Amino acid sequence: MNRRAALIAPATAVVATVGGGLWLSCQGRETGKAAAASGRLQLGQPPAPHAVFVSLDRRDGGRKARRNDLKPVLESLDELQVGGLEARIGLGASLLGQHGTTLRHLRSMPAHAGDVLDPHQCHGDVLLQIAGPTAGAVRTAARQVLSRAHGWRVRWRIEGAQAAGETVDGRALARNPFHFTEGFGNPDSQHAANERALVRPEQGQPKWAVGGTYQVVRIIRMATELWDADPVETQEQIIGRRRDGRWLDGTPAGERANxxxxPKGKLTPLDSHVRLAAPNRxxxxxxxxRSYSYVRDDGDRGMIFSCFQRDLAEGFEAVQRRLEGEAMAKYLLTTGGGYFFVPPPGDAWIERALHP
Structure with a gap:
C-alpha cells in the first residue's frame, strides 16, 4: 500500500469527531479582564497544553439563529475564567450568512490540493475551543458549555494536546507527531502577534469586525508509521530543519536562514516544507x-493545525498555494476543519453581526 492509500483508507472510516477553535476574551481571569479593558484580543500568550474543539450548528437549520441563542453559550464561556481555562468562540460563514452579514474573506473552507474533506468534519455555524492544564479539565468545561447550548447540535469535535510545549525567546514551541519542534516562525511578542493577526480599520471590513481575527483550522492526518520508517536525515531534508529546529545550513533555530x-537547494532542498512556506525569511x-496534536483509538493521529491572521488571502491561503507539491505532501491528508472569524472582545459585535 502506498503512502496516500495508507492515509485515505483509515481516514474514510472516521466520522464527525474533529474540530478547531477561536479566541475570545476569557483567556483566564486576569488575561480576560485585560483583553476586555484594552478592547483587543490577546493572541500572544502561550497556548494551554490541552484543548477540546467543538463545532456547533443550529438544530433548526431553516430558522435564523437569534442573538439570544448565543447568549447562554457566551455566558458559559465567561464562567470558565477560573482554574486557568481559556475559552474561545468563532463565527462560521453559514451563521453570518443567515443574517446577510458578510466579511471579505469568510466563506466555507474549500478543498485545497490533496485534501479529502469529509463534510461531516468541516465547517459549522459556531466554533468553540476550550483549553486548560489537563484533558479532564477541558472535557468537564465542554460538558458545562454544551449543557446550556440549547438549540444547538454538535457538528464535529476533537481533543488535542501539545507535546513538550515551551516558550523560547517569546515564541510558543511544541513537538509535532513527526517528532519535530515547530513554532519558530511565530511572532515573539504580543505586539507582533497583533500586527499579524488582528483586522485593521483600513482593511475595508465592517466596523464591528475590527480587532477580530480570521482563523483557519485544518485536521491533518499524518502517516507516522511510514514517516518513522524513513531515516532522520531524510526527514530533515523534507522538513528543511533539524528535529530541534536548527537550520540545515547550521543557522541557529531562532535566527533567519539565508x-x-x-539558490539550488544543496543544503535546504527547494521543495522542503520550510523553504516553500516562507521562502524569504x-x-x-x-x-x-496555534496547533495541537491528536490521537484517536482507531490509530488515526495527526495535527489540529490552527492559525490566526488578519487577511486570509495574504496569510494561510498564500502559504498553502506555495506548499503545493512539497515533499512532505505524501505523508499528510487533510480531512476536516474550516474557516471562522473570531470577533473582538466584548459583546458589541452581536447586535451588529446578527441582525434581527
Missing part, C-alpha cells in the same frame, strides 16, 4: 500558529 546563498508569513 536561502539566497543556497526576512518577511515571514503574516500568520500566528
Amino acid at each position: 536561502f539566497a546563498s543556497d 526576512r518577511t515571514p508569513p503574516p500568520i500566528l500558529r
Whole structure:
C-alpha cells in the first residue's frame, strides 16, 4: 500500500469527531479582564497544553439563529475564567450568512490540493475551543458549555494536546507527531502577534469586525508509521530543519536562514516544507500558529493545525498555494476543519453581526 492509500483508507472510516477553535476574551481571569479593558484580543500568550474543539450548528437549520441563542453559550464561556481555562468562540460563514452579514474573506473552507474533506468534519455555524492544564479539565468545561447550548447540535469535535510545549525567546514551541519542534516562525511578542493577526480599520471590513481575527483550522492526518520508517536525515531534508529546529545550513533555530546563498537547494532542498512556506525569511508569513496534536483509538493521529491572521488571502491561503507539491505532501491528508472569524472582545459585535 502506498503512502496516500495508507492515509485515505483509515481516514474514510472516521466520522464527525474533529474540530478547531477561536479566541475570545476569557483567556483566564486576569488575561480576560485585560483583553476586555484594552478592547483587543490577546493572541500572544502561550497556548494551554490541552484543548477540546467543538463545532456547533443550529438544530433548526431553516430558522435564523437569534442573538439570544448565543447568549447562554457566551455566558458559559465567561464562567470558565477560573482554574486557568481559556475559552474561545468563532463565527462560521453559514451563521453570518443567515443574517446577510458578510466579511471579505469568510466563506466555507474549500478543498485545497490533496485534501479529502469529509463534510461531516468541516465547517459549522459556531466554533468553540476550550483549553486548560489537563484533558479532564477541558472535557468537564465542554460538558458545562454544551449543557446550556440549547438549540444547538454538535457538528464535529476533537481533543488535542501539545507535546513538550515551551516558550523560547517569546515564541510558543511544541513537538509535532513527526517528532519535530515547530513554532519558530511565530511572532515573539504580543505586539507582533497583533500586527499579524488582528483586522485593521483600513482593511475595508465592517466596523464591528475590527480587532477580530480570521482563523483557519485544518485536521491533518499524518502517516507516522511510514514517516518513522524513513531515516532522520531524510526527514530533515523534507522538513528543511533539524528535529530541534536548527537550520540545515547550521543557522541557529531562532535566527533567519539565508536561502539566497543556497539558490539550488544543496543544503535546504527547494521543495522542503520550510523553504516553500516562507521562502524569504526576512518577511515571514503574516500568520500566528496555534496547533495541537491528536490521537484517536482507531490509530488515526495527526495535527489540529490552527492559525490566526488578519487577511486570509495574504496569510494561510498564500502559504498553502506555495506548499503545493512539497515533499512532505505524501505523508499528510487533510480531512476536516474550516474557516471562522473570531470577533473582538466584548459583546458589541452581536447586535451588529446578527441582525434581527
